[in-house]
Amino acid sequence: MENLLTLKHLNKSYQIGTEQLQVLFDINLEVHAGDFIALLGPSGSGKSTLMNIIGCMDTADSGEYFLHDKAIHLADDTQMTKIRNQEIGFIFQKYQLISQYTVLQNVIMPLLIRGIPRKEAVKLAAEKLEMLGMADRLNHKPNELSGGQQQRVSIARALVGQPSILLADEPTGALDSKTGEEVLNLFQELNDMGNSIIMITHDPKVGQKAKRIVKIIDGRLYLE
Amino acid sequence: MSLKEILNLVWINIVENKFKVILTSLGIIVGAATIVIVIAIGLGGQRDVQEEFKNLNAGTVTISDNSNSSRSGSFSGGASPNFMKSGSQGGSRSNNRTGLSGSRNMPSGMMGGFPGAMPNTQQIKKTTFTNTDLEEITYFVDNISQIALMAKGSSTIQGGTLEDDLTTTIVGATEEYLEISNLNLLIGSFFDSISDEEKERVAVLGYDAALNIFGNIFDAYGSQININSKKYSVIGVLEQTGSVVSEITLDSAVYIPYQTAEKYVLGTNSSPQIVVLVDDVNKIETTIASLQQLLSEMYPTGNISVTDAGSQVAASQKSANTLSILLISVATVVFIVGGIGIMNVLFVSVKERTKEIGILKALGSSRKDILLQFLLEAMLISIFGGIVGVIVGYLLMPLVRLTGMSVIASTSGSIMALIFAIITGTIFGFYPAWQAANLKPIEALNYE
Known part of the structure; x- marks a missing residue:
């Protein structure tokens, strides 16, 4: 199967005061189209840093990162910005919806940024929101919605641009267990529909829902 | 992102933060209103100068004793x-x-x-x-086409409908003064050289003087008034001029023959002037x-000065211009203060909306889009402030008039105020916008 995403010998460290703190050591990972990977690790293990690098929000100090055939480790800021918009769908623990925008305005943002006309963007967004059971909430503001509903909106926003990969950072972290369960089931459905997903979690039970678990401890990956 | 969609985002933010927008634009409102009023006062001042010298022939030369x-x-x-x-x-x-x-x-x-x-x-x-x-x-x-002798002083007047004594300017002049000063008679006639030689007690009233003493022009003509307790016949009333020549408010003065004035009113201590028309x-x-x-x-x-009308006009024009420059500097300071106000609020706004900027960056918004969004927001706020400021300026003009200054509203003044407002907003909005555009996405996203 063709590799969707390939990481080779990634290293990353941060300068904290005068000290150099290495957070990722020689990361090697291959993700195939249609994968559903759980990146499981305790807090401080470097999983968020890895996620940011995969999501083109941060860069590694050394090593190679290919998304499809693109050498991301060579990309400049403008190219990374474009890749974030077209190839990556972010789902955050705290939803990260823009509070003064309506649900619809939030969801069409990735498409507007891409330059797609509003009319078409609204049509695509409405489809996704309907699929996620949010069709009657288009003109609500995020703070008028429950946590589960907000997470659905953020999932709709991640899906609307048809990205190559969905990156979910503790997607159930802010939800109660029942709603969390629903969101995880939704992820399984989305994966069945052909979406590739990488999900970060510290909770092994949440990790069980994925097809494949990759553990990360102290900045090193342990494949199972 | 299309400009239209960026403007739409700007609009959403402005509508969501109406109160803040009004507070922000306050400085710009004051600045724009100041510019409008300053320009109106400047134009008013120039017109005043023109009005003041309307009755002064360009060829007038005044010879006066300066001892x-x-x-x-x-x-x-x-x-x-x-x-x-x-x-x-x-x-x-x-x-x-x-x-x-x-x-x-x-x-x-x-x-x-x-x-x-x-x-x-x-x-x-x-x-x-x-x-x-x-x-x-x-x-x-x-x-020299005309030459007149004149002296001025002030004296008390009784007569007409006056209950108390009226103190006003008395101008003693020879008959040529009428033409040199561009005065026209509304009714009656001016005194001639014979009246002067005979030291006749005749008077011609300025328009306002006639109104003040008699209530209307027709009652004045042919009546008698007392100047320094001596009776004078009113033989004419002048047209209204609204102007001032050689420190004489033409409309409220009373004119009598030169030698009459010398004998009965001014005495030998007066300082006569010779007015010459070239x-x-x-x-x-x-x-x-x-x-x-x-x-x-x-x-x-002797110590005698010879001055011409041109230099008098130039001097007044110069003082009017000095006032304009002073007012414009005040307006500039107001705008700078207003601009700093905008910058402050935008800095706070960028801080408050750091998370929003982080989200937009995560979704792939370019620096240019974010810079434009914040810059357009600053510009829109200043356009709003500019328009409100111009309106406020117009509303304040009647108040300025109450102080006795003349103001003339002008379209160019309003346009200038708007342009200044937009320039200020753009300049002072740029740095916060640039700062927003250059936030690091992860840091912005995790900002609490």
Whole structure:
């Protein structure tokens, strides 16, 4: 199967005061189209840093990162910005919806940024929101919605641009267990529909829902 | 992202933060209102100057005794005794005249002959002009079409509907004064040279003076008034002019024959002036020079100034311009303060919306889009502030008028205020916008 995403010998460290703190050591990972990977690790293990690098929000100090055939480790800021918009769908623990925008305005943002006309963007967004059971909430503001509903909106926003990969950072972290369960089931459905997903979690039970678990401890990956 | 969609986002943010937008634009509102008013005052001032000198012929030259003060433009007579009036006739004078370079800005102390001949202990003497001087000037100086003698003072008036004494300006003048000062009669006639010689007690009233004393013009004509407790017949009333010439408010003055004034009102202590109308404006400089030369010979110990209308107008214009420049600097300061206000609020706004910026960056918004969004927000706020400021400026104009300043509203003033507002918003909005655009996505996203 063709590799969707390939990481080779990634290293990353941060300068904290005068000290150099290495957070990722020689990361090697291959993700195939249609994968559903759980990146499981305790807090401080470097999983968020890895996620940011995969999501083109941060860069590694050394090593190679290919998304499809693109050498991301060579990309400049403008190219990374474009890749974030077209190839990556972010789902955050705290939803990260823009509070003064309506649900619809939030969801069409990735498409507007891409330059797609509003009319078409609204049509695509409405489809996704309907699929996620949010069709009657288009003109609500995020703070008028429950946590589960907000997470659905953020999932709709991640899906609307048809990205190559969905990156979910503790997607159930802010939800109660029942709603969390629903969101995880939704992820399984989305994966069945052909979406590739990488999900970060510290909770092994949440990790069980994925097809494949990759553990990360102290900045090193342990494949199972 | 299309500009239309960026503007849409800006609009969403402005609508969501109405109160903050109004607070932010306050500085701009004040600045724009100030500009509108400043320009209106500037234009008003210029019109005032024009109005003030409306009745002043460009060719008017005023000769006055300056012995009590030493203003610039005056000169003390320093001619050699050889050239004094008693010792010589016209021929020698005209020879001297042609040798002089005429200048309006003649420094004081212009010496007409041999400076060393005059003793340093010379006393400046007071000069009182008479009809003889008029004859001398008319005889020896070319290019003079009209010449009048006038003196002013103030006196109390009774009569008409007045209950209390009215103190007003009394102008004693010869008949040519009417034409030189561009005055027109509304009713009746002006006094002539016979009235002057006979020292007749006749008076012509300024328009406002007639209204003040009699309530209306027709009652004034043919009536009698008391000036300094002596009866005068009102033989005419002047048209309204609204202007001021040689510190005389023409409309509220009372005009009587020169010699009458000298005898009954002003006394011999008055300071008469000679007003000359030059027939060709281009010859004013040479005429002034000739007059100075002649007067220095006639009154070697006097301190006599010769000023023309042009320089009076220029001086007033200059002071009006100085006021404008002062006001414009005030407006500039107001705008800078307003701009700093905008910058402050935008900095806070960028801080508050750091998370939003992080989200937009995560979704792939380019720096350019974010920079534009914040910059357009600043511009829109300042356009709003500018428009409100112009309206406020117009609303405040009647209040400014109450202070007695004249203001003239103008479209160019409003446009200038708007342009200044937008420039201020753009300049001061740029740095916060640039800062927003250059936030690091992860840091912005995790900002609490």
